[in-house]
Amino acid sequence: MGNQQIVQKLWNLCNVLRDDGITYHQYVTELTYLLFLKMMKETDNEGSIPEEYRWDSLINIHGLELKTHYQKLLIDLGNENNDVISQIYTNAQTNIDEPKNLEKIVRSIDALDWYSAKEEGLGDLYEGLLEKNASETKSGAGQYFTPRVLIDLMVKLAKPQAGERCNDPAAGTFGFMIAADRYVREQTDDYFDLGEKEAEFQKKQAFTGVELVKETHRLALMNAMLHNIQGEIVLGDTLSEMGKNLKNFDVILTNPPFGTKRGGERPTRDDLTFATTNKQFNFLQHIYKSLKPDGKARASVVVPDDILFKKDGNGVEIREDLMNKCNLHTILRLPNGIFYAPGVKTNVLFFTREVTDRENTKDVWVYDLRTNMQSFGKRSPLTEKHFENFITAYESKDRESIKDDRFNVFTREEIQKKDNSLDIGLIADDSLAAYDDLPDPIDSAEEAIAKLNQAVGLLNEVVIELREVEGEKVATKPIKVSSNE
Incomplete structure (x- = not known):
């Protein structure tokens, strides 16, 4: 069995x-x-x-x-x-x-x-x-479970290495860290290529996380134990004071929770530059601040669409701060239906924390895996094959040479002109192509009114002729249809 x-x-x-x-x-x-x-x-x-x-x-x-x-x-x-x-x-x-x-x-x-x-x-x-x-939609667990195929993609592109400290500040059931551990084991013959101290570090310190919900934390501990991972999984709130001690990580892989914190309460920690009630913006600030500023530390983060364009909650300033401190080199626009929570439109941000804090993002490459894609769900799940072209584009040393309509680049100047909105890169929707050749709606309306007036005129003439035949020559006020009525 x-x-x-x-x-x-x-x-x-x-x-x-x-x-x-x-x-x-x-x-x-x-x-x-x-x-x-x-x-x-x-x-x-x-x-x-x-x-x-x-x-x-x-x-x-x-x-x-x-x-x-x-x-x-x-x-x-x-x-x-x-x-x-x-x-x-x-x-x-x-x-x-x-x-x-x-x-x-x-x-x-x-x-x-x-x-x-x-x-x-x-x-x-x-x-x-x-x-x-x-x-199982009735379980409600889909809100914290990221599909494994997406986790594996993010880990594969982040390429965690032996000796690096990896973290998930919104750990859920610890899926990202388990996948990262699996990736490093595959690169090191299940850690047998490492020395005794290095192997011990991988098992006990390399993979850590924080989970707020007690029951989910319990599941994460069990999951880690069964995968022989002994790294610390803290039961707590990353956006509280304890989160200030989470720093100098080499790799962060995460899918933070959506929504506002406790019905609108601001985070209790005071080291986030921009105070906001939006959990995603606060997690985003935490993530890029907790990466080691060495030009190599990197993060892959799932965010909902509104984080790309939202202006309130200091959205404009936080996106600008991200692009200053980090090189936000790639955004993946994810297809609809891949999360068990229906209707959620999501993206993955890929960025590297640089040594300085100014003007580190020059260009942002966006891959649109959403438009003109099939409908995904429980019966038609997303698979590795759907990511093949994106992986090719992402890993290309010369992205300009990639001939893929889904892959487009935007300069920092272009983004700044749009109030630092990152709601970019979606291609033309083929489902709307049937409407491209339709005439102007105003022209169509005026043409319809003219034809109606012509038809009413003919009807008036018929009515007059019929009355004349019956010997009732009565003055009749013609009916008119006006485009102004």
Whole structure:
């Protein structure tokens, strides 16, 4: 049984809990509590878990006794001295009311083909479960889950290297950092090409993040652990005072949350140059300020369309500051429908933090992967193939030589004339081509009025003739249609 089949079996267990009123997201959290114990057993890492709370303690009891034991297990593991265990189980509580449902899930998890799961990778299995949760629109998880194909693209173009510090200030389930770790492992023979200290750095310090939402933070910890990443994942708010200590990173990969902070509250940190209630603008400021100013540190950031053109919230000044401090060399206009949150139009900004803070962006190249593209969604997902031409254009040493109508360049002077608006680069929409040859609407209206007047004149003549035939010679006031009426 492959991981996809296991994920589907685990997901189908959610049906067992419907009568308990459990949501998809609560179910994934509940699975995390149980899968942690099972996976620790399968990987021979149960030593850090008190013996009375290991996996086998759940399969040897039944009914109400099982539920009571499970509730105590959650509380006590949340108070363990072990950082990973305590963070995963902090304030943990079960949403399963029926003991028979809990027993059904425990027995079903125990019966899965864990040998095959280990062969394919327990981390990949868990990521598959998170992706399944995000794709279910009822779960609401799509708001923090970035499609893996987009994550992989951004990582591939950022090219994180061994020894570099990578960070995601809005970590979600830690997908960007897991993909970055996977990329570096592929370049270094799973870190065997590195020295002992370098390999230790990669596992414990290279990949870090911050996540605001407690339940999502729990999922991120589990995800990182299953991928053998021990870098710090802070439970906190990047836009608070703690965010001031996040700096000097070599690579930042992120998809910050959309919207305003806490209904309009300004960020609590005082080191952002431009104060605004817009989360995206604040994250953008944080990102380019937290990059190492060495001319090599780089970021790839997902932003919604309005960040490209919005004037309020100091939008004009923040975009100008970004282009001064960094070389904003590329914008990718993403197609519609690739995020599970419908109707969101997004882009990826690619920029490098330079040594100086003035006039570092000379030209901005924009690739339009939105216009004249097919409709994407759950049934027609975006794939690697859709990015092939963009990757070719992005990686070209001579971008001027690229013959691709979707790829266009704009000078800093052109952008400044538009109030630093970056809402640029969208090509002509072929779906509107059918309307290109239509006549001027005013001309069409005047022509229609003239024909109506002519028709009314003819009708008046017919009416007069008919009355004459009937011997009723009555003066008739002609009807007229005026273009002014």
